[in-house]
Amino acid sequence: MGYLRTELHCHNLHSNDHLGDLEPPFDCDVSVQAQLEQSLKADLDVLFVTNHNTLDGYKQMLEYKRNHEKFSSLKVYPAEEVTTDKEAHVLVYGISEEIKSNQTLDEILDAARSQGAVTVAPHPFSLIDALREDSLKCDLFEVFNSSNIDIFSNKKAEIFAKEHHLDVIAGSDSHIVSTIGRCTNLIESENSLDDIISA
Numbered sequence: 001m002g003y004l005r006t007e008l009h010c011h012n013l014h015s016n017d018h019l020g021d022l023e024p025p026f027d028c029d030v031s032v033q034a035q036l037e038q039s040l041k042a043d044l045d046v047l048f049v050t051n052h053n054t055l056d057g058y059k060q061m062l063e064y065k066r067n068h069e070k071f072s073s074l075k076v077y078p079a080e081e082v083t084t085d086k087e088a089h090v091l092v093y094g095i096s097e098e099i100k101s102n103q104t105l106d107e108i109l110d111a112a113r114s115q116g117a118v119t120v121a122p123h124p125f126s127l128i129d130a131l132r133e134d135s136l137k138c139d140l141f142e143v144f145n146s147s148n149i150d151i152f153s154n155k156k157a158e159i160f161a162k163e164h165h166l167d168v169i170a171g172s173d174s175h176i177v178s179t180i181g182r183c184t185n186l187i188e189s190e191n192s193l194d195d196i197i198s199a
Contacts, residue, residue, distance in 0.1 A: 001185065001188060001190055003021065003099055003128075003185060003187065003188050004037040004040045004045040004046050004186070004187045004188075004191055004196070005042075005043060005044050005046065005181075005184050005185075006044065006046040006047075006048070006184055006185045006187050006196070007011060007039065007044050007046070007047050007172060007174070007180060007181050008050070008079075008091075008120075008169055008170075008172075008183055008184075008185055009040070009049075009050050009081075009091065009122060009142070009145070009171030009172055009173045009174070009183075010035070010047070010049065010050060010173070010174035010175075010179075011027055011030065011049070011050065011051055011052070011081075011170055011173075011174065011175050012028055012030045012031065012032055012035050012049060012051065012057045013028055013031060013032075013055075013057070014026040014032075014051050014054060014056040014057030014059065014071060014140070015028050015051035015052045015054070015081075015180040016028065019052045019053070019083065020182075021179065022066065024111070025185050027031060027051075027052060027058050028176070029118065029176075030174075030175070030177050030180070032057065032060050032064050033062050033064060034177050035047075035049070035061070035177070035180060035181050036040055036061065036064065036071050036074065038067075038142070038177050038178070039071075039091065039180055040070070040074065040075055040179065040182040041181075042179050042180060042181025042182075042184070043102055043103050043181075045073075045074070045075065045191060046074075046075050046076075046187070046191065046196065047061075047074060047075070047076045047077070047104075048076075048077050048078075048079040048093055049061060049076065049078075049079060049132040049170060050079045050081045050091055050177075051078075051080065051081065052081050052082075052101075053080065053081070053082060053083055053098070053101040054080065054098060055078055055080060055095070055097075055098050056080050058076065058077075058079070058091045060064065060194075062076060063078050063149070069176070073084055075148045075191050077093070077196065078093075078094065078095055078096065078193075079091060079092060079093045079094070079095070079156065079195050080092050080095060080098060080099055081122065082099050082100075082101050082108050082134070083100075083101040083102065083129070084104065084105050084108060084131075084163060085097055085103055085104055085124060086101070086105075086177040087128075087129060088105070088129055088130055088131045088132075088134070089122050089123070089129045089130075089131070090105065090109070090112075090119055090121065090122070090131065090138060091119065091120040091142070091157060091171075092108070092112045092117050092120075092177065093118045093119075093120070094115070094117045094118055094193055094196075095112065095115045096115060096193070096195040097115065097169075099111045099112060099182065101103065105131065105134055105137060106137070109137060111160060116118050116197070117197070118139045118140065118197050119138040119139045119140070120138055120140040120141070120169060121134075121137075121138040121140070121141050121142060122142045122144060122145065122171060122173065123145040123147075123148055123153060123157075123171075123173065124141060124142060124160070125143070125152075125153045125154075125156040125157050125159050125160070126148055126153045126190055127150065127153065133194075135160070135166075136164060136166075139165040139167070140166075140167050140168065141157070141160075141167065141168050141169070142157070142168070142169055142170065142171050143157050143158055143161045143162050143168035143169070144157070144158070144168075144171070145157075145170070145171050145174075145181065146170070146171070146172050146173065146179065146182050146183035147172065147173035147174070147175070147179070148173075149188070150190070152186030157191065166176050168184050170183045170185055171183055172184070174181070187199050
C-alpha cells in the first residue's frame with residue numbers, strides 16, 4: 001500500500017447554476033476534458049470532483065474516461081459541496097446520491113452518514129460561506145485552502161485546528177484549470193473508494 005496523490009476540492013463547469021440562493025450562478029468554466037488533462041499533468045492518482053449541490057460533472061467525467069484510455073490510471077470518485085440553509089458549505093465524500101442543499105447542517109451531516117460518507121468543513125473561516133465553529137461537527141477540517149483570498153482565513157483555521165486537535169486536510173478549491181492539483185493530500189490507502197474513505 002502506497003500514498004495516493006489526491007485532489008480533494010475542485011470544481012468544473014457542471015457546478016454552474018447549482019450554487020446557493022445568495023451566490024452568483026456562474027462558478028467555473030473548466031470542462032471535464034480540461035480537468036482530466038490537468039489532473040494527469042499534476043500527476044494525481046485520485047480526483048474528487050466537488051461541484052456545488054450536484055453530482056453532475058462526476059458522472060460526465062466517468063463517461064469521458066471510459067472513452068479515453070489515457071486517463072485510466074486516474075481514479076475519479078464522487079463528492080459534493082453542499083450549501084446549508086445558512087449559506088455555509090460542507091464537503092461530502094463517497095456519496096452515491098446527491099444531498100439536497102438548503103437544509104440545516106445537522107440534516108446534511110445525517111444524510112451523509114446514512115450513505116457512509118465523510119464530511120469536511122471547507123474554508124472554515126473564509127469571509128463568506130464558512131461553517132466557523134460548526135466545523136467541529138464535521139469529520140475532517142480543511143486547515144488550508146489555497147483559494148482563500150485573504151491571509152487570515154487559513155491562519156485562523158490553523159490555530160482553530162490545533163486548539164481542538166482536529167483531523168485536517170488541505171484543498172485547492174480549484175475553479176480554473178491551472179489550479180487543479182495545486183494543493184494535494186497524500187493518503188496512505190489502496191486506490192478504491194472504500195479504502196480512501198476509511199483512511
